[in-house]
Amino acid sequence: MGKLDGKVAIVTGAARGHSEAVARRFASEGAAVAISDVVPVEVLEEQVGSKIRDAGGRVICFQTDVSDEEQVNAMVEQTLAQFGTVDILANVVGIAGPTKDVWDMSLAEWKRTLDVNLDSLFLCCKAVLPVMIEKRYGKIINFSSGTGKQPLSHRTPYATSKMGVIGFTRTLAADVGQYNINVNAICPGSHQERSLELAQGRAEYHGEQFDEDAFRQRFREQQRNEKAVLAGRWLADEGFSDSGSGSEDAAALAVFLASDDSSSMTGQDINTGGGVMW
Numbered sequence: 671m672g673k674l675d676g677k678v679a680i681v682t683g684a685a686r687g688h689s690e691a692v693a694r695r696f697a698s699e700g701a702a703v704a705i706s707d708v709v710p711v712e713v714l715e716e717q718v719g720s721k722i723r724d725a726g727g728r729v730i731c732f733q734t735d736v737s738d739e740e741q742v743n744a745m746v747e748q749t750l751a752q753f754g755t756v757d758i759l760a761n762v763v764g765i766a767g768p769t770k771d772v773w774d775m776s777l778a779e780w781k782r783t784l785d786v787n788l789d790s791l792f793l794c795c796k797a798v799l800p801v802m803i804e805k806r807y808g809k810i811i812n813f814s815s816g817t818g819k820q821p822l823s824h825r826t827p828y829a830t831s832k833m834g835v836i837g838f839t840r841t842l843a844a845d846v847g848q849y850n851i852n853v854n855a856i857c858p859g860s861h862q863e864r865s866l867e868l869a870q871g872r873a874e875y876h877g878e879q880f881d882e883d884a885f886r887q888r889f890r891e892q893q894r895n896e897k898a899v900l901a902g903r904w905l906a907d908e909g910f911s912d913s914g915s916g917s918e919d920a921a922a923l924a925v926f927l928a929s930d931d932s933s934s935m936t937g938q939d940i941n942t943g944g945g946v947m948w
């Protein structure tokens with residue numbers, strides 16, 4: 671028996687990364703999953719949908735730009751038409767946005783990051799909440815970041831959006847608690863491939879050479895140094911080791927937050943940062 675048997679979940683940004691892992695885990699725990707991404711639906715179907723189906727899961731795929739109200743509403747309406755209800759919403763989608771300082775950034779770049787990272791939460795929650803309120807049941811899981819709790823240099827829109835995710839989560843949790851709806855946030859730690867993109871973007875922005883091999887070699891060490899600074903020297907010294915926090919930890923936490931095991935938890939922002947204590 672799965673932890674999410676009989677439930678229906680919507681998962682955004684599901685073509686890769688954390689969201690793909692969340693979709694796969696939800697389905698393996700028995701949820702019917704409606705997954706969406708901005709990539710063509712055939713790509714999402716091939717990369718994720720077919721694998722969930724082959725493993726015995728129920729899935730429908732949508733091409734949805736989650737910053738577009740009409741597309742979000744269509745995704746939710748079609749999910750309701752095909753699966754009959756919605757119990758769980760995982761707002762996983764997020765883009766890194768520009769690696770630039772504020773004075774070099776266009777208003778369009780600033781807005782696009784907030785559109786995808788914050789408007790999407792508003793739009794997806796707005797579309798599913800009437801159903802959840804009516805049934806007096808719902809689980810909403812929003813992806814923030816360690817950057818929701820500390821700055822990230824040259825990425826003001828991303829950091830602002832991820833801090834906003836926590837504010838949105840806490841406030842919505844307070845507003846919908848009376849309807850038995852839980853709203854929580856997950857704050858993943860750095861992932862090697864996304865950290866590589868960030869480091870490349872920084873080098874480009876500063877007009878510096880970038881050595882990918884050297885970056886990969888240093889990544890593990892940087893992780894340890896980051897822990898040493900943020901978590902206190904003892905964590906590394908005492909032998910805690912991990913290979914950089916991955917999407918599976920966050921996906922496992924998402925299952926817990928989507929299940930009735932966490933029914934007393936709401937308004938929380940929980941780290942899966944591989945030991946980093948934000």
Ligand SMILES: NC(=O)c1ccc[n+]([C@@H]2O[C@H](COP(=O)([O-])OP(=O)(O)OC[C@H]3O[C@@H](n4cnc5c(N)ncnc54)[C@H](O)[C@@H]3O)[C@@H](O)[C@H]2O)c1
Pocket residue numbers: 682683684685686687688689706707708709734735736737762763764765786813814815816817857858859860861862864865917
């Ligand atoms: N990867 C990390 O290191 C890390 C760290 C902390 C927090 N996070 C957060 O976790 C979440 C997932 O991150 P990830 O790195 O796994 O993502 P990713 O970059 O691997 O995947 C994001 C997906 O979202 C899709 N997407 C982009 N714009 C979209 C739009 N407008 N509409 C619909 N889909 C869109 C992309 O096509 C892609 O498939 C994000 O919210 C991110 O901020 C990630």
